[in-house]
Amino acid sequence: SHMVWRCGTNIKLSAKEYAVVEYMVRNPNTVLPRAMIYEHVWREISFGKFTNIVNVYFNYLRIKIDKPYPIKLFHTVRGQGYILREG
Helix, strand or coil: CCEEEECCEEEECCHHHHHHHHHHHHCCCCCECHHHHHHHHHCCCCCCCCCCHHHHHHHHHHHHHHCCCCCCCEEEECCCEEEECCC
16 A cells, blocks of 8 residues: 555555655665665666666655654765664
């Protein structure tokens, strides 16, 4: 059904959004490089340096999952990738 819950609220996600969240949840508190996320979710090895699809999907997730709440879960580690952690 590609849904997650936060604070009792059901959040519907697309298949790719859900795949990103699932990968992040399976690797909490771990910085995941964009290329690793891309390879896992899109199942392609050729991550072009101009591909910003991972950034776009994290923006979607921040709007859907983080924006309504004061505590943010998705964080950018500049020059390294993304991490799922509280605060």
